[in-house]
Amino acid sequence: MTLTSDMEPKVLILNAPDKAPSDSVARLKEMAEFYSIEQASHDAVAGRIAEAVKEKGPFVAFIVFINWWSRPFPWPMDEALVGPLVETGCKMFSAGGAGYDFVDVKYMSSKGVYYANTPKMPALRTADSTAMMILQALRGSSEREADARAGKWFDPSKPLAKDARCSTLGIIGMGNIGKLVSEHMQHFGMKVIYYNRNRLPPDEEKGAEYVSFEDILVRSDVISLHCPLNEDTRHLFNKEVFNRMKDGIIIVNTSRGAVIDENALVEALDSGKVLRAALDVYEFEPQIHPGLIASKHTTLFPHAAVANETFERDQQMEILLNLESFLKTGKPMHVVNDVS
């Protein structure tokens, strides 16, 4: 759909884009009228949307400025939440996040409306943090730090750090984040193998070797997860799959918590099958499994791998670019479901 000049497009926003550069916001204000509602629970936001549609609609787009830390989330972004917008002609939805497991994309596609994510800006930060977490797990930094804080000097009888140069990294999911992690870790001398639904074109592999899922399990010393959460990947790592991995495997997860069965991971950490785990995401956020907190062999982040002082500015910009592209061409920049 292309917006014609005789239309005065209205855009509904959830929270203000308070970190985006003011000139980009001003530019968009010349292209559309904005109405905003505030973040709350799913049902409260559903009510606010229905009211806004009735009083100020119809809207052509709905964009959302919330980050991973501000609760309550209004998710899922489903028919109950956005139905009144869809039914009155809203054609584009966008929120921050490379992941979009909180969006009912099937519903949006069935209604011929776009969902646009922000794949680029989170990827840079998450890949940096993942590289740090892989190194931390290889070196057992949490155990070392706990010893130092407890006044215990270095004890070489404990398992020594693993050498990145002698280790193979298995990446599951070779999208924007997986590719950056592959490049980062090759700089530290790791051999990188990857599994993805489809093999990448050779010029995008950049030294990583495409292998089967089974090969990832049996050849990797470290496995880093970068796949989306969906029906196929929920509990991809379960008890039976952990058992097929090398003894002493290291698991790093900055994708989505539910890709791992957390009970099975805790069991595998306790038995030593998994030597260490470095995690940013959890099955039941914001709760962290008590077994992961109790384990000496975990490095834990509170879904903050993406967070740094420039992130919100850049993510808000990426959402605004989706909107700008939609207002100019009828199609957002980063569509997840190409309904055109």
Ligand SMILES: O=C(O)C(=O)CO
């Ligand atoms: O971008 C995302 O999907 C995130 O979860 C950021 O950590």
